[in-house]
Amino acid sequence: MPRGARGRYLTERQGFLATLLISPAVLFIGLLVGVPLGLAVYLSFTDATAGSLTGRWIGLANYRSAWHDTIFRDALWHTVIFTLISQAVVVVCAGLLAHGLIRAFPGRWLLRFLVLLPWAAPIALTAIGFLWFYDPQASIFTWFLVHLHLVDKSNLPNWLGTPRAAMSSIITVQAWRILPFATVIFLAGISSIPQEVDDAAAMDGAVGLRKFWYVSLPLQLPIAIVAVLFGIVFTATDMVVPYILTNGGPFNSTQVLTTWAFQTGINAGNIGEGAAIALFMLPLLALVAIAMLFFARRAEVT
Amino acid sequence: MTTWRNRAFAYTVVVPFSVLLAFPFFWMAVTSFKPEAQVYDPTKTWHFHPTLANYGYLFHHTGYLRWIRNSCLVGIVVVVLTLLVAVPAGYALARLSGRVGRTLGVAIFLTYLVPPTLLFLPLSRVIAQLNLSDRLWALILVYPSFTVPFAIWLLMGFFKAVPRELEDAALMDGCSRLGALVRVVLPVSVPGLITVVIFTFSLVINEFVYAITFISSSTNRTLTVGVPTDLIRGDLFNWPGIMAAILLPSIPLALVYNAFLNRFITGFTGGAFR
Numbered sequence: 031m032p033r034g035a036r037g038r039y040l041t042e043r044q045g046f047l048a049t050l051l052i053s054p055a056v057l058f059i060g061l062l063v064g065v066p067l068g069l070a071v072y073l074s075f076t077d078a079t080a081g082s083l084t085g086r087w088i089g090l091a092n093y094r095s096a097w098h099d100t101i102f103r104d105a106l107w108h109t110v111i112f113t114l115i116s117q118a119v120v121v122v123c124a125g126l127l128a129h130g131l132i133r134a135f136p137g138r139w140l141l142r143f144l145v146l147l148p149w150a151a152p153i154a155l156t157a158i159g160f161l162w163f164y165d166p167q168a169s170i171f172t173w174f175l176v177h178l179h180l181v182d183k184s185n186l187p188n189w190l191g192t193p194r195a196a197m198s199s200i201i202t203v204q205a206w207r208i209l210p211f212a213t214v215i216f217l218a219g220i221s222s223i224p225q226e227v228d229d230a231a232a233m234d235g236a237v238g239l240r241k242f243w244y245v246s247l248p249l250q251l252p253i254a255i256v257a258v259l260f261g262i263v264f265t266a267t268d269m270v271v272p273y274i275l276t277n278g279g280p281f282n283s284t285q286v287l288t289t290w291a292f293q294t295g296i297n298a299g300n301i302g303e304g305a306a307i308a309l310f311m312l313p314l315l316a317l318v319a320i321a322m323l324f325f326a327r328r329a330e331v332t
Numbered sequence: 333m334t335t336w337r338n339r340a341f342a343y344t345v346v347v348p349f350s351v352l353l354a355f356p357f358f359w360m361a362v363t364s365f366k367p368e369a370q371v372y373d374p375t376k377t378w379h380f381h382p383t384l385a386n387y388g389y390l391f392h393h394t395g396y397l398r399w400i401r402n403s404c405l406v407g408i409v410v411v412v413l414t415l416l417v418a419v420p421a422g423y424a425l426a427r428l429s430g431r432v433g434r435t436l437g438v439a440i441f442l443t444y445l446v447p448p449t450l451l452f453l454p455l456s457r458v459i460a461q462l463n464l465s466d467r468l469w470a471l472i473l474v475y476p477s478f479t480v481p482f483a484i485w486l487l488m489g490f491f492k493a494v495p496r497e498l499e500d501a502a503l504m505d506g507c508s509r510l511g512a513l514v515r516v517v518l519p520v521s522v523p524g525l526i527t528v529v530i531f532t533f534s535l536v537i538n539e540f541v542y543a544i545t546f547i548s549s550s551t552n553r554t555l556t557v558g559v560p561t562d563l564i565r566g567d568l569f570n571w572p573g574i575m576a577a578i579l580l581p582s583i584p585l586a587l588v589y590n591a592f593l594n595r596f597i598t599g600f601t602g603g604a605f606r
Contacts, residue, residue: 047509048428055421055440055484062477063443069454078457123349130345133338141346143590144354150589151357151582154540154556159360159578162571168372170359206353218597253601267447270540274560288449295453296545305453312450319442326438 074306080299092306101282102307105290111197112286113266116204120212120261125254127209128216149210157274160203164189164275193283196276200284204271208261215260219253220246255325259318267311287311357579364576371571386572395550396577399558406471406554407536413472414479414532415525422487423513427499437488444481448541451477456545470546471554475539479532486531489599490524491517527595530588537581555581 074092078085096102131142148156163170166188175181189199223246231245269288272278278285278293287310295304363371365382390396425437455474464470494517502512518525543557550562559577563570589596 044428044509048424048433051420051424051428052433052436055417055480056436058417058476058480059440059443062474062480063446063451066451066454066458066477067446069458070450073454073457126345127349130342130349133342135339135342138342138346139590141350142593143586144350145346146589146593147354147357147582147586150534150586151578152538152540152556152585154538155559155578155582156356158560158574159356162363162569162575163356163359165571168374168377170377173377206356209353214593214597215601218601222601263445263447267449269449273540291449291453292541292545296456301453301457308450308453311447315445315447315450319445322442323438 070305070309073302074309076302078301080296080301085302088302092303096303096307096310101285102290104282105278105285105287105307106310108197108284109266109286109288112201112204112272112284113262116201116208116265117258117261119201119205120208121254121258123205123209124212124216124257127213128220131213131217132220145213146210148207149214153207153270154274156207157203157271160199161190161275164199166191190276191280193280196280196284200272200275203275204265207271208264211264212257212261215257216250216254219250219257222253223249252325256322259322259325263315263318266314357582360575360579364572364579366572368570368572386570386576389570390573390576394573395553395558395562398551399553399555400581402468402552402558403537403555406468406475407533409472410475410479410536411529411532413476414483415528417476417480418483418487418528419518419525420513422484423491423517425484426488426491428509437484440481441485444478444485448478448539452541452545455542459546465546466548466552468547468552471539471542474542474546475536479535482535483528483532486528486596486599487521487524489601490521490527493524493598494520523595524599527592527599530592531596534585534589537585 073085075087075089076085077088077091127145131138131145162168166186169187169189171189172181172186175187176183181187187195190196227245227249231241236245267288269286269292272284272286272289273292276284278289287307291304291308294300294307298304362378364386365384366376366380366386367383368386370376370380421440425433425440459465459470459474462470462473464473498516498520499512502516503509507515537555539554540556543554544561547553547557550558553562559574563574563577
């Protein structure tokens with residue numbers, strides 16, 4: 031067989047082979063993600079209840095009744111607060127922490143291990159740990175505050191029992207849990223800057239904060255933004271932390287979209303309305319996906 | 333001089349953060365050795381006689397070992413399924429398909445962002461229709477929905493890092509494409525494959541939303557659902573036992589995370605940023 035013909039034959043076969051190798055994955059994902067997603071949209075237009083896969087078509091009634099419910103509106107707002115505040119804390123801390131961890135120093139392995147712990151441990155379990163740390167009588171956090179004379183013994187904080195404290199408490203746990211992940215991605219961003227850039231910056235006399243602002247930051251920004259977008263998705267669409275710590279309480283003060291969808295769809299059995307509530311996350315997801323594509327391309331160019 | 337300043341900066345930043353981040357685990361460990369009757373005693377916050385009774389209670393009087401077994405069982409089956417689907421797809425997307433493949437790769441990755449909290453309601457109905465409610469098979473069926481996109485993405489990153497010359501040489505020697513994948517690419521990708529196995533397995537161990545929706549009986553619970561539901565007897569919490577139950581799986585997971593972290597970053601960011 032002449033060489034050229036064999037080459038062409040091979041490229042043609044490559045396309046076929048690629049299709050063959052990829053199609054099981056596409057089929058899998060289509061069945062497991064695409065179909066349920068379509069089903070969720072369909073169910074949100076019906077009055078389906080637990081026990082049936084179908085229901086009567088009722089148009090936008092589920093969306094309308096969700097929207098006119100004050101608990102839902104509060105949940106929407108709580109989701110925004112929960113996500114934005116926890117991720118703002120994460121960005122600042124992860125930036126600092128990554129710049130510390132990038133340097134070589136004795137004991138780095140141990141410190142990195144300690145930093146990674148909250149991300150590596152199953153959050154459904156560690157969140158229960160916080161249930162104990164936030165115990166109204168025996169909270170270790172309260173113990174520290176009392177012994178540092180920051181809190182009066184007669185007026186101990188009820189970490190999960192009052193609306194404002196409960197929101198702060200779950201935000202703290204969420205930030206604690208996402209911080210290691212963001213730090214790790216930030217680290218990757220910093221270490222992807224070639225040594226030459228550093229050297230050139232040093233030659234031009236850029237040091238300290240100036241170098242950080244004009245050289246390091248712009249180069250790290252795209253990958254840092256991708257990390258933040260991940261944090262936003264993982265926080266806004268996750269229900270483990272609020273579900274375990276407060277389950278939306280007290281008085282729905284920590285009710286977020288996901289816990290409210292769970293309570294409506296599973297506990298109360300209104301599958302249709304639960305699906306409608308959960309689908310309010312879709313615009314956010316679409317927005318984040320578009321932003322991620324944009325910044326991933328930017329990161330590639332640099 | 334600069335190293336000295338570098339180190340000073342590193343320690344002043346990293347030490348406080350690592351103390352804050354790891355403190356909950358330290359306190360879990362302290363509580364797990366405390367006699368159950370003393371956890372609410374304010375005079376015994378730090379001074380008490382450590383005991384292993386809570387660990388014994390966990391192993392002998394709860395379903396803990398069974399939940400670990402269930403979690404591992406589901407984890408192993410899902411990892412195998414995931415690799416079977418994701419290895420060929422990851423390879424094809426990294427090597428065989430040009431522009432279309434890139435777009436498809438990103439599209440697959442984006443499906444990883446579709447959260448369980450959006451899909452658990454329709455899936456709960458599907459699981460019921462399939463008569464899989466309260467069975468581990470329900471989890472085995474559903475978990476690939478997030479492990480497959482995740483694994484494909486990581487594997488794409490790893491396969492792209494394999495030098496093309498290696499495969500070209502194998503093809504010259506008369507190997508078929510698939511032969512080159514199995515005999516040349518996979519063996520040099522073993523560290524990457526192990527990374528995928530570890531992180532996929534830990535995604536499964538971590539999963540909570542599907543497990544709490546689909547599984548209702550104590551014997552079929554997984555770790556993440558068994559501990560919050562069954563170790564709480566009415567309003568009575570056995571706190572030291574619960575702390576032991578959290579710590580035991582967390583420490584080994586953190587150790588393997590630490591060992592494979594650099595490879596994980598390469599794969600995770602390598603798919604897009606290289």
